[in-house]
Amino acid sequence: MITRFVLRALEGKIVVAIGVLLAIAVLVPALNLLVPAGSAFHVPTYAVSLFGKYLCYALLALALDLVWGYCGILSLGHGAFFALGGYAMGMYLMRQIGSRGVYGDPLLPDFMVFLNWKELPWFWYGFDMFPFAMLMVLVVPGLLAFLFGWFAFRSRVNGVYLSIITQAMTYALMLAFFRNDMGFGGNNGLTDYKDILGFSVQAAGTRNVLFALSAIMLALCLLIASAIARSKFGKVLVGVRDAESRVRFLGFRVENIKLFTFVVSAMMAGIAGALFVPQVGIINPGEFAPANSIEVVVWTAVGGRGTLIGPIIGAIVVNAGKSFFTGAFPEFWLYALGGLFIAVTLFLPKGIVGTIQHGWNARKALKAAAEREKGEDTDMMPQAAE
Amino acid sequence: MLIRFVTLFFLIISAAAPSLAQSDPKPFIDQLADANFKQAEEIIGQIAATGDARVVPALEAFAEGDLYARKADDVVFITKTSGSKLALVDPLTGESAGEAAKGAMTKIKVNNNLRRAIRDALGALTLMSPDRNARLQAANTMLAAPSEDNLELIETALAKETDGEVRARMEEARAVSLLTSGRSIEEKREAIERIRNYGGRDAIGVLRGAYGSVDASLQPDIDKAIGAIESEIALWDMAQNVWYGLSLGSVLLLAAIGLAITFGVMGIINMAHGEMVMLGAYSTFVVQDLIRSSAPQLFDWSLAIALPVAFLVTAAVGLAIERGVIRFLYGRPLETLLATWGISLILQQAIRSIFGPTNQEVGNPSWMSGSFALGGMNVTWNRMWIIIFSLSIFFALLVLMKKSSFGLQMRAVTQNRRMASSMGIRTPWVDAFTFALGSGIAGIAGVALSQIDNVSPNLGQSYIIDSFMVVVFGGVGNLWGTLVGAMSLGVLNKFLEPWAGAVLGKILVLVLIILFIQKRPRGLFALKGRAVEA
Numbered sequence: 001m002i003t004r005f006v007l008r009a010l011e012g013k014i015v016v017a018i019g020v021l022l023a024i025a026v027l028v029p030a031l032n033l034l035v036p037a038g039s040a041f042h043v044p045t046y047a048v049s050l051f052g053k054y055l056c057y058a059l060l061a062l063a064l065d066l067v068w069g070y071c072g073i074l075s076l077g078h079g080a081f082f083a084l085g086g087y088a089m090g091m092y093l094m095r096q097i098g099s100r101g102v103y104g105d106p107l108l109p110d111f112m113v114f115l116n117w118k119e120l121p122w123f124w125y126g127f128d129m130f131p132f133a134m135l136m137v138l139v140v141p142g143l144l145a146f147l148f149g150w151f152a153f154r155s156r157v158n159g160v161y162l163s164i165i166t167q168a169m170t171y172a173l174m175l176a177f178f179r180n181d182m183g184f185g186g187n188n189g190l191t192d193y194k195d196i197l198g199f200s201v202q203a204a205g206t207r208n209v210l211f212a213l214s215a216i217m218l219a220l221c222l223l224i225a226s227a228i229a230r231s232k233f234g235k236v237l238v239g240v241r242d243a244e245s246r247v248r249f250l251g252f253r254v255e256n257i258k259l260f261t262f263v264v265s266a267m268m269a270g271i272a273g274a275l276f277v278p279q280v281g282i283i284n285p286g287e288f289a290p291a292n293s294i295e296v297v298v299w300t301a302v303g304g305r306g307t308l309i310g311p312i313i314g315a316i317v318v319n320a321g322k323s324f325f326t327g328a329f330p331e332f333w334l335y336a337l338g339g340l341f342i343a344v345t346l347f348l349p350k351g352i353v354g355t356i357q358h359g360w361n362a363r364k365a366l367k368a369a370a371e372r373e374k375g376e377d378t379d380m381m382p383q384a385a386e
Numbered sequence: 387m388l389i390r391f392v393t394l395f396f397l398i399i400s401a402a403a404p405s406l407a408q409s410d411p412k413p414f415i416d417q418l419a420d421a422n423f424k425q426a427e428e429i430i431g432q433i434a435a436t437g438d439a440r441v442v443p444a445l446e447a448f449a450e451g452d453l454y455a456r457k458a459d460d461v462v463f464i465t466k467t468s469g470s471k472l473a474l475v476d477p478l479t480g481e482s483a484g485e486a487a488k489g490a491m492t493k494i495k496v497n498n499n500l501r502r503a504i505r506d507a508l509g510a511l512t513l514m515s516p517d518r519n520a521r522l523q524a525a526n527t528m529l530a531a532p533s534e535d536n537l538e539l540i541e542t543a544l545a546k547e548t549d550g551e552v553r554a555r556m557e558e559a560r561a562v563s564l565l566t567s568g569r570s571i572e573e574k575r576e577a578i579e580r581i582r583n584y585g586g587r588d589a590i591g592v593l594r595g596a597y598g599s600v601d602a603s604l605q606p607d608i609d610k611a612i613g614a615i616e617s618e619i620a621l622w623d624m625a626q627n628v629w630y631g632l633s634l635g636s637v638l639l640l641a642a643i644g645l646a647i648t649f650g651v652m653g654i655i656n657m658a659h660g661e662m663v664m665l666g667a668y669s670t671f672v673v674q675d676l677i678r679s680s681a682p683q684l685f686d687w688s689l690a691i692a693l694p695v696a697f698l699v700t701a702a703v704g705l706a707i708e709r710g711v712i713r714f715l716y717g718r719p720l721e722t723l724l725a726t727w728g729i730s731l732i733l734q735q736a737i738r739s740i741f742g743p744t745n746q747e748v749g750n751p752s753w754m755s756g757s758f759a760l761g762g763m764n765v766t767w768n769r770m771w772i773i774i775f776s777l778s779i780f781f782a783l784l785v786l787m788k789k790s791s792f793g794l795q796m797r798a799v800t801q802n803r804r805m806a807s808s809m810g811i812r813t814p815w816v817d818a819f820t821f822a823l824g825s826g827i828a829g830i831a832g833v834a835l836s837q838i839d840n841v842s843p844n845l846g847q848s849y850i851i852d853s854f855m856v857v858v859f860g861g862v863g864n865l866w867g868t869l870v871g872a873m874s875l876g877v878l879n880k881f882l883e884p885w886a887g888a889v890l891g892k893i894l895v896l897v898l899i900i901l902f903i904q905k906r907p908r909g910l911f912a913l914k915g916r917a918v919e920a
Contacts, residue, residue: 074720155904160655160719164854165900171851172896175889290851294657294727301724334735341728345721346714 005227014226017309018219025215029208045204049279050323052211054316056276059218061299061311063268066225068297069306070234071261072241073158077166078269079293080173081141085270086283087177088140090190091124092133093201093278097194110192111185121183130197137274138267145266146259153255153262158244167290174288189284190277201278214275218312221268225308228264237261238306298337301344304351313353411436415444415462415477418494419455426494427503434507442511444477449504453477454491465491509536513543518552525555530588534567558584565596574604582611585618585762622762627880633769635876636776639869640835641849642856643780644828646868650857651800652820654712655723658730659853660846662700662825666832667841668737669696671746686751689833696829703733704825708818716817730846738843746841754837768837775834779827784865786823796820800863855899861909871910875899 028051031043060082067073099106103113107120126132148169152162180186199206228234239247240254248254277283286292296315303314318340325333348355414433421429430448433441447453447464454465454472463474463483472491474483496504512524521543528536540560547553561577561584581589593608593615600608641663648656670692677688684691707729715722750768757766787793798806799816807813832845839845852875860871875895882891903909 074723151901151904155907157903157907160723161858161903161907163655163720163723164858165903168851168855168896168900172893172900175893175896179889291847294724297724298728331735331739334731334738338728338731338735341731342711342725345718345725345728346711349718349721 005231006223008227008230010223011226011230013309014222017312018222021215021219021222025212025219028215029212032204032208045207048204048211049207052207052214052279053276054319055211055214055218056272056279057296057299057319058312058315059214059221059272059275060269060296061303061315062218062221062225062308063265063272064296064300065305065308065311066228066268067261067265068300069308069311070229070237070241071258072244073258073262074160074163074297075166075262075265076163076290076293076297077170078265078296079290080170080288081145081266081269082273082276082296083173083177083283083285083287084141084144085137085273086277086287087184087190087273088127088133088136088270089274089277090193090283091127091136091184092130093193093196094190095124095128096196097192100194101192109185109190111188112183115180117183123183134274137270141266141270141273142263145263149259149262153258156255167293170288170293171290174285174290177285177288185284187285189282189286191282191284193278193281196278201281207279210275210279214279217271217275221271222308222312224264225268228261229308233257295337298341298344300351302340302348302351304354304357307351307353307357310351310353314351317352411438411441412478415441416455416460418448418453419460419462419492423495423497423500426500430500430503430507434510440478442508443480445504445508445511447477448494448496449501451493451496453494453496455494456486457490457492462494463491506536506539510539510543513539513556514546518549521547521549521552522555525552525559528559529555529562534563537563537567537569562592565592566599571601571604574600575607578604578607578611582614585615587619590615590619619762625761626763627884628877629763629765629769631877631880632873633773633876634879635873636773637835637838638852638856638876639780639872640772640776640831641828642853642860642868642872643776643783643865644824644826644831645853645857646860646865647783647824647827648821649854650862650864650868651796652817652824653719653862654821655719655726656821656824657723657727657850658707658733658846659726659825659828660848660850661730661733662704662828662846663832663835663849664737664841664843664846665700665703665733666696666829667748667836667839667845668741668746668832669699669829670833670836671741671748671841674749685749686753688749689751689754689837692833693830696833697826700829700832701822701826705818705822707825708821712821713814713817730850734843734846741843743843748836748841750837772834772838776831779830780865780869783827787865792816792819855896858903858909859899861911864909864911867909867911 028043028048031041032045032048035042037044060078063081064075064078067075067078094109097109101110101113103110105113108117112120127136148166152165157165176182177184177189178187184190193201195201196206199209201207229237236247236252236257240252240257244254273283273287295318299315299318300311301314302318303312304310318337321336322333325336344351350358411433414429414436417429418426430445433445444453444462444464452465453462454474455462456474462477464477465472465474467473468485471485471487473485475481476483509524509528512520513528515521515524525540528540537560540556540563544553544556544560547556557580561580564577565574565581578593581592590612593612597605597608641660644662645656645659648654648659670689673692673695674685674688677684677691707726711725711729712722715725754768754771757764759765787796795806795811795816798809798811799813799820803813806816835845835849839848856871856875857868859875860867860869878898879891879895882894886894
């Protein structure tokens with residue numbers, strides 16, 4: 001059954017996308033490690049981490065597309081799930097530092113020693129174990145999404161109200177994580193990582209592995225998202241998006257459908273955050289900022305919501321643009337981003353991929369119509385009369 | 387003890403017949419040069435009896451041991467060490483009188499007995515001073531440092547005092563000093579009563595301090611008085627909290643009221659609302675800048691001038707936004723949200739490019755600075771004005787919505803667009819002007835907020851989430867809901883703050899709102915009927 005579920009996911013475009021992602025996962029590290037530094041094909045290590053970062057953003061955008069594009073829930077708080085996943089990973093990496101920190105405390109991370117704490121808070125227990133930390137990467141965002149969605153969807157908070165309270169959620173979390181006595185490093189967040197599973201996070205090898213993992217995870221999540229979208233469940237999901245009341249009257253439990261999708265999406269965002277943190281080397285409360293979450297929405301909108309591949313392309317294109325602009329014309333970036341928001345909503349409501357798809361379908365339909373006209377001239381008459 | 391009576395004697399004379407005693411204190415001061423301790427005490431009494439406030443520095447210097455006499459002619463100076471020499475200052479005028487070698491001067495010796503005499507004389511001088519403020523000051527000083535020694539002094543002064551406020555303060559000072567003195571129990575009981583009426587934390591301190599030393603029969607009185615004062619303080623603290631809450635609430639109301647129109651009435655998710663507030667604040671800055679450079683005498687009017695300017699600027703920007711972007715997005719609220727977010731980014735960056743990223747200096751006009759005390763509460767004028775201002779904006783808007791023909795058209799379009807259109811209302815223009823009105827009001831709010839917040843390109847960002855919370859909490863499409871929502875969130879915030887801290891209090895409020903929306907998805911005062919689902 002699972003095979004059928006997965007096989008159905010493998011539509012043409014998705015197969016191509018997964019193939020490209022897997023190829024990148026092999027090719028980029030190969031170009032970095034095997035090709036000598038002088039060669040034109042050599043990819044520098046910093047670029048590997050930069051691309052890795054884009055792939056994490058792409059995964060986050062994919063997660064948002066699942067809830068926004070298919071279920072109609074515009075979450076302005078997906079950055080919160082991303083950051084929570086990141087913090088879970090960050091906590092594992094902090095525990096790995098051990099006695100190599102500035103204060104040399106074998107148990108407490110530096111910032112706790114600095115704040116004169118005597119023992120590890122209970123919620124830091126277990127994060128020295130990699131499997132536990134990885135479980136938390138899924139569980140913490142998933143649990144928050146479950147609790148939040150449980151209340152919100154049952155009381156039928158939807159549309160812009162839901163968007164606004166998701167924004168309030170990430171804002172509240174940001175304020176909370178900025179506090180020193182929360183036990184997550186306050187303003188400075190978690191940083192100065194040394195190694196992950198015994199490998200140095202700075203080493204080129206580790207960075208390439210993390211990059212490859214990001215690409216593979218993205219491919220895997222794309223497969224899962226596609227499987228969900230193309231299953232019967234996915235059809236109901238689109239129904240909820242387009243006519244929620246009608247789906248409810250048909251006997252579906254809309255709140256459960258939304259809740260499931262929201263939780264899956266939050267977990268994907270958590271994974272993206274966990275892969276993001278070791279590649280950039282820091283996680284701080286700024287990741288919870290409402291502006292970040294809204295930016296994710298624009299990546300998805302630029303690429304095309306409800307297309308799964310669109311958000312991936314959108315995230316990579318917008319972020320590459322951001323890297324370029326902030327380097328070349330730092331003044332100009334916010335104008336460009338703001339203009340992008342307006343232009344996409346006004347002129348490209350379906351996004352890049354959606355518009356291409358639409359054009360493609362329209363062309364196919366035209367061609368088909370033209371062929372039909374050629375072959376069956378006589379049959380056309382009564383149809384035209386209708 | 388004797389000297390005190392001498393002092394008092396002179397004081398009474400001086401107070402009774404100021405013209406007789408009003409002699410030049412200079413000879414008395416010079417007499418100090420070769421007086422022994424006993425004589426010095428008498429001289430201090432005589433100096434005090436002149437009732438001349440100019441002697442205060444000399445007496446203070448005497449107590450500090452800074453009073454010296456010149457050996458050559460026995461003239462007395464206040465001195466200050468400067469290098470190896472002494473800088474001389476005339477004891478009465480405070481003018482510099484050159485320098486002298488240390489060997490040429492003799493220090494006028496002082497002992498504890500003299501110091502006490504000096505203190506009494508000083509207290510008396512100021513308590514008897516013809517300057518009302520000096521007397522008040524002296525009474526306050528004695529109130530803060532109760533001492534049995536002051537008692538007679540205060541009583542003497544009290545007998546002469548005519549000013550009501552100073553008198554009350556002196557009575558309190560007397561009561562405070564009386565408590566630790568050897569007076570009768572009845573007098574003390576009266577004193578406790580008086581201290582209780584005076585109230586405040588200092589009074590509790592005085593009563594607690596006296597608790598051990600008074601007669602056991604008075605202790606229940608003190609307990610009762612402390613209890614009464616404490617509950618009074620708690621009441622005033624509560625009132626102060628409510629005041630702070632209302633003040634925060636009026637800030638929220640100001641920030642949210644424009645949004646109550648654009649979001650509440652028109653249903654447009656305007657994420658650039660905060661930037662309208664910011665534009666209003668920057669308009670104030672520009673107006674003040676122009677006034678400073680060209681007409682500084684108008685500075686107190688700067689806010690009044692800035693109000694229409696800010697309204698017009700932001701309303702024009704709002705009109706441009708509605709005509710340029712939003713009108714293409716009606717019926718697609720989520721897209722509107724994204725587009726207006728983009729606009730907010732552009733506006734922020736534009737302001738940053740023009741004015742720079744740093745905070746701009748916006749001044750308070752004189753009538754907005756300072757504060758006054760209302761019972762046990764401290765009320766600052768700028769908060770007071772902001773509350774008044776936000777309420778007047780609110781009611782003006784309410785009248786506009788309910789009584790004017792534009793308001794009628796606005797409500798008609800909101801309730802049934804097609805019907806309104808067929809009645810001949812030009813709905814696109816109503817939309818445009820409604821949005822401009824909401825933006826303009828945000829601009830006016832910016833003028834007020836520039837008085838209490840930093841004027842920077844990020845000003846709007848800090849208000850946008852709070853504003854949405856207020857509107858959603860109060861109930862979309864209902865101005866009264868916005869008022870109640872803003873005020874109750876403000877007060878709630880300020881009551882949570884003392885035991886949860888500022889940040890945690892804010893988080894709790896956010897969580898409460900999120901939970902509240904689950905219970906009542908359409909806010910506190912939800913619209914009912916068919917229009918809701920439209």
